Amino acid sequence: MLPLLVLLSCLATPLSAQSLGSILGRVIDAQTDAPLAGVSVRVVGSTRVTLSADDGRFLLVGVTPGERTLRFEQLGYTPLELEHVMVRTGRPTELRVELSVAPIALPGVEVQADRIRLVEPNVSTTRDVVVARELRALPIDRVEQAVELTPGVSGGHFRGGRVGQEVYVIDGLELKNPLEASAQGLGLELAPTSLEEVEVVTGGFGAQYGSALSGVVSYVTRRGSRERWNGSVAMSTDAWAPDPAFFGYNSLSVTAGGPLHVLGSNTTLFADVLAQGMLDADPRARGLGCLEDGDVEAPLGARIAQLQADAPGLYCPYTSDMLPHQRGDRLIFFTRLDRPLTSDLGVTVSFLRNRLQRELYTTEYRYAAHQLGQRLTGSLGALALDWNRQSGTRGYHLVARGALMRLDRHLGAVDPWTFEERARLGGFGLADFRFLGEDFVHRPLAEQLASGQSVPGYLAPGGSAGGPFGSAGEGLFYSEGTPHLANWSRTDMASLDLIGEILHANGSSFRTGVTARLYGIESYERTLSHLAGSSPSYARFYPRVLSAFSEGHIGVSDEINFDVGVRVDGFRSGIDFRADRSDFLAPIIDSKWRYSFNPRFGVAMPMPGTDNTAALRFNFGYVAQPPDFRYFVDSTVGDSLRTDIRRQGNPNMSFERGKSYEVSFSKLFAERIGVALTLFRKELSDIVTGSLYIGETGAQIYSTDDEGTVRGAELSVRGRWQRVGLRASWAWQKATGVSSGLDADTINDVRLGFREYPLAFDRRHSMDAALTYGSAAGDPDARWSAALTGRLESGYPRNRYAAVGDTLIRGDAYLPWTSTIDLRVGRDLGRLPICRCGWRLTAEARNVLDRENVLGHRGDSGMLGPTLASVDELAGRLPAPGMPIPREAPGYTARADLNGDGVIDTDEFHTARFAAALDRHDPTLFLGEPRQLRLGMEITF
Amino acid sequence: MRARTVFITGIAAFAGISCRDGVAPFANDPIDGGGEPLLQLTFNAGDEGDPQWSHGGDTVYFHSDFWYALPGYRGSLQQVPVDGGIATRLAPAAQPTPAPKLLLPVPAPHDPHMAYLHLRRERTASSCQTFDEKVCPLPTPRLDTAALRVRGLDAGTSVFDDPGVTVAYESGSTSIEPPFMERLPPFQLDYGLDNQISNVRASWAPAGDQLVYSDGLRLLLWRVGEPEGSEIPNTTDGVAPAWSPDGQWIAFGVLVRGEPFSVSCLCPSPGNDPFVVTRHGWELTARQIALVRPDGSDMVVLTEGSEPAWAPDGSALYFRRGDAGLFRIPPTGGAETALANTAGARAPAVSPDGGTIAFARRGPRGDFNIWRLRLQP
16 A cells, blocks of 8 residues: 555656647638648647648647647638637547738738538547536536536446446546446546546447447546646535525635746646535435325325324434435545656646545434445546657647556444544535554454454444334334445556557557556445444455547548558456365466457548538447456445445456447537437347346346447537527437346246346437527637536336336336436626636536426335335334333334323234334435525635 | 545545444443433333342332242342442342242342242241131231341352341231130231231331331341340331431331220131131221330321331431322421322432432332432422
8 A cells, every 4th residue: 555655645746647639620711611731720828820732631749638729821822710619539630721812911810610520421420528617617516417418428327338338538547446347436536627628429330439338438638738727626515505405515626727838838737626415315306205195006005194193203204405424525636747757748647536435324224323334535647758750731649648546445333433523514524534454354364363353343233222212113113233345445556558659640640559467356245234243245356447448530531531440458356265266165266368359440531512510430449348346246235335245256258249220410500519329239149238227135236247238329510600509419329238038036036047138228309408608609808608508317227127018027118208407507707806806606506496306216105105015014024012112212213102092002002113114115216416506706816 | 626625635535534434333222211200110010129238329228028030039139220220130149049938128238148938937828718618807927927137249158158147027826736826916018918018118227337227016226246136115016117327216117906805716727627827806996107216215297107217317207108109208297299200119218429219119010119319390
């Protein structure tokens, strides 16, 4: 630990890891279409400049990614400034520029906005970009919420794929949480204010990207300005809001960047800190929800009505609008330093530190002092050397990156110190959460076993005193003891990338690279930690991942663009296991190297006769990713993040594989509105899939299945006017899988054999829209800024069997539709008299319409509430005590003493027991976010 | 200027409201009767009785013959907060499983000790009938042998390690062969018919070095640690003693006997033929409160009543008069004052500050519970 931290600290001191982008294109005479030579092409605000060649082509390499403005100048022609040109890493931005002959001398500058990038005749992939301006204006807390605006991305699922079937790229560095991406995502996140842009690729991603079946999310971080220091301080809170909209959200963001001449000219530094404190880290629509009439079947509804009449104090006794035991905070720190070493070579060093910690609400501990909690910490240090050289119409680009990453996760019973003594402001604590027995569970396994101890601090869960149901809540709610789970994991990664690229101004390029990732994984879990005899489950192994790729982009006759690439991936789990797992005496063997060969092909072309306003593209490719390494080991987890996962360990699993096909047509209307229609098909094999099943036992059951297919269509619209921006999309998809039945419970389930079922994340329809106004839409003169986002989605399958007509599950096969509307409005208030800075106020509302949004149903009833039989069965597990419970008994509660005679008799006990069983079925975790209202202030300098 | 004001106000507002507190873990409705002048402290289905006060006056000690959470216990020592709340076992180390039958906890005046009665032998009550098949008017004399013991409240040792003095209660023949003969002096009748155990309670001397107690027939003094107690003269049929705060007097009850009588009853014997038992009892003509010096001198009958308890300043005696409730009388005699809302109360005990009185009373379900009453100043 210490050496790695020291190394990371050293890396943090000087640099950042980001590739630069490039721009190429052709300049022609607007009247004659003749190529123009010698046109000066300059990136405004930088030193990058070039001249077009005889054929009008130009190439600019080493351009900082983001929204740039290009200036084109030629004697005799009206100078042109082209705004909103998107420069990205990994692929050159291609332009076609027309200059008009100047009728008189010294004409003014013509200003144009770059065309809506939805229509890119030279690009064969499906991609979407959210730029820094939008990231700061949209009503989002996390970058992931911006990614959700991409067509086909919904709930963290890319085109029907499981979470974890996507890969993240930070400044060109491909990253994944290899151990548990399907449960925890990347494990690292960046603040929206630290990003220059986010690019989401959902189809036809190039050979450069691996470890993904469904999507690539590429982050480009901001760098400090070379001219002057600037930055912002932003605060946001909902503390002023009335109770129903108060969730204890407080946020502070500090961003600054500028020149750092002490380390050399043109050296820049950028830093960003985001601190958020939350009293309810995962707000739900009904808070601690009550079952209501429409949530249950009639017989249970009648019993609830009777309970409300007879014992109002026992029905839904917790009435706060906020979930208890969901406190948490988030800290994200990012910094990067860029320093040119020579005119062609630059070095970037970056450091990212995350800490996300929160309690995980669990129903049975609702009335208890202890709760489960989780702390995720992650560190990433990266060093990149970026060499660019331009020689006429050729450009050369070489990148070497090294990175170290550490992800730590601890899940267990939260030490009361965390909330009783830890200093906090606005819910944010500087110190880490503490967990009971944390030191103990990190000791060597042999030492833990030799001690024969339970995990220190853990106590047997039990008791019922203090809850609203008293003794009648026995076994349903715990008022004593602690959650029994102690679980932690650590993932270390060291990686090295080498990528070389040759570009030509005619649009052709060739790129090749190799990547090596070395991992060290530790995974620990102990259940029943309060028992001295409970044994931990522990694994330590060293997976390795190697990959190489080559891809070329070829333009033919300025019209047809081909992308051809091939990628070879290999991984080895690095875990030892017995050759025959049923035989304890079987020899121990090491896992094998697994390989995957993935050719990829794409073609894009403008539609003839449309002046590049219409384009067609097609791509096809093989994709593959190693399964989550957690599938190599066995474990179970249960909490409010719904990571209740039962794993089936298999240390010799192979790649999850897929084939994808995509065809797309895009058209630009009136230079303002772009429309694209994309049809895709994705065939998956050897997939480790999940079935979303929220019930009393096992929320998600993952298993290895055989194959699946996702097919769908996406319609996207982009519009841009002077003060208004629009993006909207509709995605339809159908994701089905075929099971061999290996995942089925062969004892209780006779439905063996191959059968088709919907993949867990088969959301058929999803519609997104984002409307921006004023400065949010790129109008530099506007003082108002507004961003309205809306989402309308159909539900996921309730479970795989329900959707194929199995009678074991009642209710609809799919969950109901959900919708949300979010809004963020800002108003610039000019310059502050007390400093040379500007300031603005912001107001933000989430789920403006306060939709309840049902996200889950119970398996037994197909509704939010259980069946009457389920409640009665649960209530009946505890018989009434032999004699009345007197008021002086710990298990007495006045709520259950309905006649107020000082004792809870048998009838009263049964009433209270029924109420407790009903309360145990609270639907809180089946609902979406409630309405939230925030106010904020931002100071810019 | 205006912008600056708005800005500074905004910053201050953000800083202030961001500290708004969140949701607290669920808190159940409080069970607190602190404001009630008359409060029922226990609702247990068994009989609770003979309350006593802790030194600080914040807790009431009592015994229960059948405690809801201790189904195997036939006599346990408990304590409950004076304003109501959760009752807990008193001296739990003295009450293991299976538990000895412990009764009548009496805290020592100065140190954290208590005296209690360890009922070592108790006869099983049998449902005997007269020869004309009516219920036998005299019950089984159940009290047999006990030990008056003293222990520290936090002691972890066994009851049998506590210093004690044996108390043998008159109950008649213990023969295993017929003819069977049983004697039922008034204290045995009280216990057999009404579970009234207060008659054999003990009381500490103010110095805390000795106790006065009753074997049902007389009062005795026991200096803690000595093997036997010594009889106090002139205390025939003296029961329920209470030592005055100044140590000069012992108040006690007198069960005034009338004419003796005998009843022969037929009692069942499981697996065998019923057997005949002849029971000898006495008419109880009166219950009186009397005072006597610890040496047995100056004995004087004060009034009609039973189960006397001293006010902590010695200015008054509280006592029970049948089911009429509790009364107060100066120890020198004089006017009696009835305490309102105490009908059916028994075994009064006055708090150390003199402001509250605890007692036992039968509830609507027929069992005895502990109550407390704030006394009017």
